[in-house]
Amino acid sequence: MRVWPRSIRGRMLALSVLAGGVALILAAIATTGILTRVVTEGIDRRLDAQIALLASSVTADGMIDASRLAVVRPALEAGPGWDWRIATPGGITASDRFMLAPDDAPAPRHDRARTRHGRRPGGAPIHAREVTLATGGGRVVLSAAAPRGIVERPIRDAVTPLLTLLGALIALLAVTAVIQVLYGLRPLRTIERAIAAVRDGRADAVPEDQPAELRPLAQELNALVRANGAALAAARQSAANLAHALKTPVAALALELRDDPPRARLVDRIDATLRHHLARARDRVVGRRPHTDIAEAAGALAATLRKLSGGRVAIDTVIAPGLDAAIEPSDFDELLGNLLDNAVRHAAGRVSVRAQAIAGGVRLCVEDDGPGIAPDARERALTPGVRLDERGDGHGFGLAIVRELSDLYGGRMDLATGAAGGLLVTVILPRI
Known part of the structure; x- marks a missing residue:
């Protein structure tokens, strides 16, 4: 069981409460001690006078x-x-009977008073002072006593309101600490929102006009954003250069294989992939936030695959109109196209596509009623080029591409078993 809070705010508040409690206890102890000494000294002076x-x-x-x-x-x-x-060698003269507790302390020198405690016959405690006198006729002991309540009552009457005042003061300090913590940690919340804006494409950098303690953090975050941007630009440029370099050989290969339709279709697919990546590199605009209407894109893809399956598989789509995801339309078509192609090839007769908005993103689910994938084989199914089912014309890249695209946009992909026993693929994508 964790007792110490995990958040900075919780830790600061816990420390404030703990410090206030310790301060109240120490104040009570110190105040009681001081008042006890002052009151006792006053009573002792009065008893010494007697x-x-x-x-x-x-x-x-x-x-x-x-x-x-x-x-x-x-x-x-x-x-x-x-x-x-007055206890003399010849007898005792007293105003009333009382007994003093035995005292093991060394006897003080004569004519010096010492404090004693005892009780009256009814059991009421008393506070006493005692002096021993040396006389020609022997030792004489003089005692004067006062009710113990005379000492305790003023202390109680003074400490109770004082501790109440201290408690109210500590409560006020606790409220002040809460306000101070909330106000002091506000810049962290501002930086959090700024980072989210950078991640979502609504801003290019974290504002560096921060408190002195957080300004270096903002500067380092901006340096990290710039470094990642440069690395991403270099990667995109490399991909564009590679695609551009392959265009001419692929075009030549297409001319050579134009009389061989099966192979020509494979070359056309390679050419389409190259054009797609070239278009992605050209379409990258700084500050532009990609978005896709999921219902529209999914409806078009589902209609196409219904025709390609010859009506063998029914594809149901349940997506609210106007639901957008922060992903390029071409990338979403590739992502959902691979999922639908895989589902249609393995489905017994039905595929469902569902999408809904969740906190901070969109959940896309594609489920079929086929044989599914065993849990211990799911990670292997995500390896590029690996086919668990050698039947059909698949190439083993579909699920790997889906995961790559999900990761590219800051989402994730999970494989599970659906209600019908087939494969259920869940993809989480960011929202606009």
Whole structure:
């Protein structure tokens, strides 16, 4: 199971959420710690002041000055739960009973206060301060205690709204991060659309007026487009030169074989192929987007092959009118002509041609009710010159040409078994 997002946008948003969560936790810990220390120090100072009053009622020989204690006692009783205790060698005088938890820490030096914790008889926790005095009559321990809630309540009252404010601030920062990510990644979307326009022939280059970080990418993409264009032009020119060079020998061969009709037809086919490739090279115009009306072209080819089959095979076409594909008409005729020729030769009696628009392209399906091609033999059937069925007058180039033309226009071709058990050929072509 993948937890980390695959997209840059998702990763940036995930990092923002993670950073916000960590920041909120750290802020809560730090704020609670600081407030605890501040509040505790304030309570400790108040308890230390009470201990100082208690110390003023202890004589030098470790006895309690009752008159002095009576004077300071009103200042010691700050409210419910505020208690005090004087433990002398002669006994204990206290405002109420409370117990302090055992403390394993080393005893501090005399006259130095330390923090203790304990509980009242009812179990309520307390926070206490304790001082040990050295007197002539022995050791005297002075303790002052306050309810633990006195420390916890201010912290809770202060931390709750503060964390709420921090949470709202982090939520605002998260929304800001979303807007920042969407705006910051917009140039990538612009480059994506520009590349699609170049691929579809609606533009010649990717605009290089991009943010500084993406300008080198746009420049490299344009360099790649120019290099591919030059290579394609060179390949087309080479094909045109080859076709032109073969025209004269083929014409001479046609004259020699004009009295041999079967061979003359083969020469005519070679001559037609040469003329087709020459026409393709001449018709290439920079910026021109090729297109073909599939319904019109398929209807004409289907009518021709019905006649050539002598009515033996019924060819059904189901194509919406006006459906265009981004392919030269001559190339589409060659592509569909090879598919129909192959289907008619192997069909038992029916061939269907269907085409429909899909996302970003056109799906063309040609299906027959013949024996089909076994899955383990389909790749071999796409090899130029290979014939799986030696019957008939095929040359083994039809499916290979279809795949070559599909790849040439950025599409693809798949072989499968149709509903009638015959071969189902699916070709995906780009749309206008």
